[in-house]
Amino acid sequence: MKKLIMTELAIIFIISLVLKNFMHSVAFTIFFTFLFFIPILPWIIKLKTGNLEKIVLTNVIGLALIPTLYIFIGSIMKLNIIIYILIPLIILILGLYKDKYLKKK
Amino acid sequence: MKFNTKTITVTLILILFLAGFFFRINLDGIDTTHPGNLKAANAFYHVIAADHIANSGEIFSNPYWDAEGHDDIINRVSQHEAITIAPLIKLTQAEAWNLSYLIVVLLSSLSIPLMYLLTKKLFKSEIMGILSAALIVLPMALDNWLYYMYIGIWLQSSVTPFLLLAMIFIIDILKKPKTWEILALSITISAIFLLFPPVLIFIIPFLLIILWRLLKEKDLKKILYYITIPIISILIFGPILLFGDAGIAAQDDKLIEIGTPNYQSAPFAKGLEVIPIILLAFGTYGLIQLLLNHKKYKKILLSIFYLGGIFYILPFLMHGHVGYYLLRMKGGFLIYLAAPLIAYGIYHLIIKNMTRVSKNNTLKTSLAIIIIIILIITALPSFNGLKTALNYEHISKEKYEVMLWVQENIPEREQMLILEGDYQLSGTYFKRTRFTLEQQQLNEYFVGLSQGNDPNEIKGFWSGYPDWGKWSKRTGYFSFEKYEPLNKTQKLTNFNYIYLEHLNQDIANMNQQIGNFLIQQHNYETIYNEGAYTILKKQ
Numbered sequence: 108m109k110k111l112i113m114t115e116l117a118i119i120f121i122i123s124l125v126l127k128n129f130m131h132s133v134a135f136t137i138f139f140t141f142l143f144f145i146p147i148l149p150w151i152i153k154l155k156t157g158n159l160e161k162i163v164l165t166n167v168i169g170l171a172l173i174p175t176l177y178i179f180i181g182s183i184m185k186l187n188i189i190i191y192i193l194i195p196l197i198i199l200i201l202g203l204y205k206d207k208y209l210k211k212k
Numbered sequence: 213m214k215f216n217t218k219t220i221t222v223t224l225i226l227i228l229f230l231a232g233f234f235f236r237i238n239l240d241g242i243d244t245t246h247p248g249n250l251k252a253a254n255a256f257y258h259v260i261a262a263d264h265i266a267n268s269g270e271i272f273s274n275p276y277w278d279a280e281g282h283d284d285i286i287n288r289v290s291q292h293e294a295i296t297i298a299p300l301i302k303l304t305q306a307e308a309w310n311l312s313y314l315i316v317v318l319l320s321s322l323s324i325p326l327m328y329l330l331t332k333k334l335f336k337s338e339i340m341g342i343l344s345a346a347l348i349v350l351p352m353a354l355d356n357w358l359y360y361m362y363i364g365i366w367l368q369s370s371v372t373p374f375l376l377l378a379m380i381f382i383i384d385i386l387k388k389p390k391t392w393e394i395l396a397l398s399i400t401i402s403a404i405f406l407l408f409p410p411v412l413i414f415i416i417p418f419l420l421i422i423l424w425r426l427l428k429e430k431d432l433k434k435i436l437y438y439i440t441i442p443i444i445s446i447l448i449f450g451p452i453l454l455f456g457d458a459g460i461a462a463q464d465d466k467l468i469e470i471g472t473p474n475y476q477s478a479p480f481a482k483g484l485e486v487i488p489i490i491l492l493a494f495g496t497y498g499l500i501q502l503l504l505n506h507k508k509y510k511k512i513l514l515s516i517f518y519l520g521g522i523f524y525i526l527p528f529l530m531h532g533h534v535g536y537y538l539l540r541m542k543g544g545f546l547i548y549l550a551a552p553l554i555a556y557g558i559y560h561l562i563i564k565n566m567t568r569v570s571k572n573n574t575l576k577t578s579l580a581i582i583i584i585i586i587l588i589i590t591a592l593p594s595f596n597g598l599k600t601a602l603n604y605e606h607i608s609k610e611k612y613e614v615m616l617w618v619q620e621n622i623p624e625r626e627q628m629l630i631l632e633g634d635y636q637l638s639g640t641y642f643k644r645t646r647f648t649l650e651q652q653q654l655n656e657y658f659v660g661l662s663q664g665n666d667p668n669e670i671k672g673f674w675s676g677y678p679d680w681g682k683w684s685k686r687t688g689y690f691s692f693e694k695y696e697p698l699n700k701t702q703k704l705t706n707f708n709y710i711y712l713e714h715l716n717q718d719i720a721n722m723n724q725q726i727g728n729f730l731i732q733q734h735n736y737e738t739i740y741n742e743g744a745y746t747i748l749k750k751q
Binding site: 118125126139166170174185 | 218221222225226230233234237242244265268269270271272291292293295296298299300302303304305306310311314318319322325326329373374377392396399400402403406441444445448449
């Protein structure tokens, strides 16, 4: 998991350098990875596929799921920073909890 | 590190992805000082939508200054993409126009590894997967195949990776339905529905087959995994899609009408004819090979004929609005159907024949790398040509400074007259409700002025998206109500603030005449006068 996160951070940082502002690049790398990649990773990590597939699947599913959940919440209330962070955090915790729960079983 | 074929493949795909990303991002570029990288009205619209969500938290409304001053006019476009960008605007503080373009380019580039995965799954060949992915790094005739991305018709571009991922899951689920893949497919199709629903037409029959199989299995857990998220998505966005501004029910066009589609010659309506003849020959060979092995490739062939039918037959049955959208999709998506076939043709005609004596995989991979390099090098002139063609700006740095000045110094709810030939909604960044003139209207006004017409009478339009269609506010779950449109004939003196842009000496002279008329006869004063821009205020 750590290896995949580090790889993602490296790729997204390389990509974000196009923003031509170091602080923007760092912020983009951290928040993009936190919002769209890390929450999905615990759900994908156990799949019997290669790391390339895992990284691609995690990114695309994250970019599909997290904004979808923002829309679900946004249809009943205004969005704000707390919601932007809370939703990925809940998905991450659920993923980690599901993992531990399955281990116990 | 073990240096084996798998490592080479992963490295190659990573290189192709990064190459695809940097080629794409360099087409419109990144501008830290002003939104010069926005090349059309669509791009302005999407960036403003993301910015509006970031600032207001409202996901279904337009900013009032783009909605004739109303706060509650609903957004006719689904905001999945804008909602992806909004938190990044809020959290990184980077410019909305750069983050928007970055995310769209990232999504477009993610299609490259997904194309590898899809082709590998279809033909069970790593090399065909790599070749197929390489074909969309810089798709030849890229002015056609990357049109949506660089011009700003971003939803069609952003939806591609989700579509490819859905196809990958569909293939797996049709073989053996695994619970996690069913859930992942349901997430992906919900995202497609919330991002750009028309493309669901490509996969709907397969989705129905999966549903039918799950119902037949009577596995309630899998059925719930499959339908819950899409049903919530439909409940949220369905009424807007069907009954809202741009809803299908609101269109005047007949849904089904046999005939020649409109816009048939438009750049976005072009299909396989723009693929270089040699690649088309490889693709044709690939298709013939599939036909010869039709028993093995029955399902792939059926899918090709279904998708081909959508691109080449359906637009002729559904002309009007739906036919137009189908044609637009042809110009954006056909390459994703063609790439695996071309890769199949290249593999069988070149790589397989040249490595017949040797079963060495490294030799095959090396040949594939050479072909990829040739493909990309051959596409470079086209890339450079397109980059040069896109070297224009709707908003210059100087003009953006004026716009920022307006945002800071003119009251928020003020209606402004923007006396310029508004093109591609570039006036959006004034962020004020604005009455403006199209180029033709501006020319007519100036001609009338030189002939001694009353300078006070002016015909234009209220800039913003409501002018484009039938816009309304939501009054109930299924009900929408329209506002009375604002008058399109106005007097100069109706406006407290008037913006004049001196595009050339003739226009500067005209603007001088207008300025004198307003200052001398109607008590206006100059409050901004820098370079080619003047703003007058009623005292």
